[in-house]
Amino acid sequence: MDYYSKQITKLIAELSTLPGIGAKSAQRLAFHILDMPTEEVEDLANAMVSARKGVHYCKQCYTLTDDEICPICSNPARDQKVIMVVEDTKDLAAYEKTGKYEGVYHVLHGAISPMQGIGPADIKLKELMQRLQGDVDEVIIATNSSLEGETTAMYISKLIKPTGIKVSRIASGVPVGGDLEYIDEVTLLRALEGRTEL
Amino acid sequence: MDYYSKQITKLIAELSTLPGIGAKSAQRLAFHILDMPTEEVEDLANAMVSARKGVHYCKQCYTLTDDEICPICSNPARDQKVIMVVEDTKDLAAYEKTGKYEGVYHVLHGAISPMQGIGPADIKLKELMQRLQGDVDEVIIATNSSLEGETTAMYISKLIKPTGIKVSRIASGVPVGGDLEYIDEVTLLRALEGRTEL
Numbered sequence: 001m002d003y004y005s006k007q008i009t010k011l012i013a014e015l016s017t018l019p020g021i022g023a024k025s026a027q028r029l030a031f032h033i034l035d036m037p038t039e040e041v042e043d044l045a046n047a048m049v050s051a052r053k054g055v056h057y058c059k060q061c062y063t064l065t066d067d068e069i070c071p072i073c074s075n076p077a078r079d080q081k082v083i084m085v086v087e088d089t090k091d092l093a094a095y096e097k098t099g100k101y102e103g104v105y106h107v108l109h110g111a112i113s114p115m116q117g118i119g120p121a122d123i124k125l126k127e128l129m130q131r132l133q134g135d136v137d138e139v140i141i142a143t144n145s146s147l148e149g150e151t152t153a154m155y156i157s158k159l160i161k162p163t164g165i166k167v168s169r170i171a172s173g174v175p176v177g178g179d180l181e182y183i184d185e186v187t188l189l190r191a192l193e194g195r196t197e198l
Numbered sequence: 199m200d201y202y203s204k205q206i207t208k209l210i211a212e213l214s215t216l217p218g219i220g221a222k223s224a225q226r227l228a229f230h231i232l233d234m235p236t237e238e239v240e241d242l243a244n245a246m247v248s249a250r251k252g253v254h255y256c257k258q259c260y261t262l263t264d265d266e267i268c269p270i271c272s273n274p275a276r277d278q279k280v281i282m283v284v285e286d287t288k289d290l291a292a293y294e295k296t297g298k299y300e301g302v303y304h305v306l307h308g309a310i311s312p313m314q315g316i317g318p319a320d321i322k323l324k325e326l327m328q329r330l331q332g333d334v335d336e337v338i339i340a341t342n343s344s345l346e347g348e349t350t351a352m353y354i355s356k357l358i359k360p361t362g363i364k365v366s367r368i369a370s371g372v373p374v375g376g377d378l379e380y381i382d383e384v385t386l387l388r389a390l391e392g393r394t395e396l
Contacts, residue, residue, distance in 0.1 A: 003270065003290065003291050003295070004262075005265055006264060007245070007248060007252045008263075008264070011245045011246060014246075015242075018230060020223055020226060021227075028217060028218060028288070029216055029217065029219075032217050034249060034262055038251060041247055041250040044212045044246065045246050046243070047205070047208050047209045047212040049240055050205060051209040052239040055205060066203045066204060071203060089202075089229065093202060
């Protein structure tokens with residue numbers, strides 16, 4: 001790429017290390033940045049660095065936050081006795097967007113994956129068990145519906161069962177608006193197993 | 199988006215102003231950045247700011263560069279008498295990737311567009327005409343094959359013709375590997391008009 005001068009080439013190379021940004025997008029982004037007012041570029045750069053530096057885990061639920069305790073955990077309107085266990089902060093955000101969940105969360109930061117060498121000690125599981133020493137009514141396991149997510153859900157439920165705390169798993173099935181014709185067999189079978197009486 | 203803490207929300211908002219980065223991608227990028235080592239985030243941020251601050255137009259061809267004269271213009275192996283006129287630095291890069299073009303460039307930074315109120319004075323056209331005072335054999339117009347690109351090509355060729363310098367336009371036609379069935383009619387007609395004897 002010696003047809004661009006040094007700094008442009010470096011910028012394109014840096015941008016193309018980001019996920020989902022290929023060579024073409026990196027180039028388009030670079031030229032967009034070169035075209036932006038300098039102050040806006042500085043704002044963007046500062047947002048990146050200060051978010052990275054300011055962010056850490058919530059002391060209670062381990063979501064990424066720049067507060068000591070995240071806005072959800074510190075919200076008195078949320079039910080602290082219901083804990084939804086998710087794999088990462090993005091999954092938490094997905095449920096928050098529904099606007100209907102009133103409990104709190106626990107972010108594992110991963111899922112158990114023997115294939116990738118990620119064991120129970122590599123995710124925030126010990127921290128979850130510690131939280132369960134407190135006053136908890138229900139743990140809702142909302143790990144992904146993947147092999148790793150299911151393995152993790154199984155593992156957690158086995159761990160919690162002896163404590164007597166209610167453990168539940170979000171339902172698998174046909175997505176709302178989904179056309180059966182295009183749904184894979186495993187999902188179809190899950191939907192059948194999980195059928196509810198009308 | 200109050201389910202993320204302030205700095206994360208700000209970072210996502212900043213990232214989603216970039217072209218081709220929607221809400222979902224901005225979120226994915228933000229969490230990737232929060233997961234990167236701090237030094238790497240700083241490198242990326244610095245690359246953006248210093249490229250933006252260091253970059254300006256090449257004094258000869260007006261491409262974006264951080265040198266006084268860009269690497270192409272200052273390369274003694276390039277034929278300074280053949281000038282390819284392109285709309286922007288990305289188009290220059292596209293031709294450089296072919297590795298076959300040995301002349302130099304002139305970057306207009308736009309195309310004439312009466313619809314968008316962009317006239318001949320808004321692009322680096324006066325600067326092109328000034329370059330033609332020197333020793334130039336041919337001007338190859340490689341503006342895009344869009345309405346604006348064609349308008350600009352026409353305008354430039356009319357401007358240059360009286361000087362006696364050879365003016366050419368890159369060919370329009372069916373892309374190599376293109377299937378006629380999927381090519382629009384205008385392109386098919388262009389390809390027919392531009393047919394060459396075998």
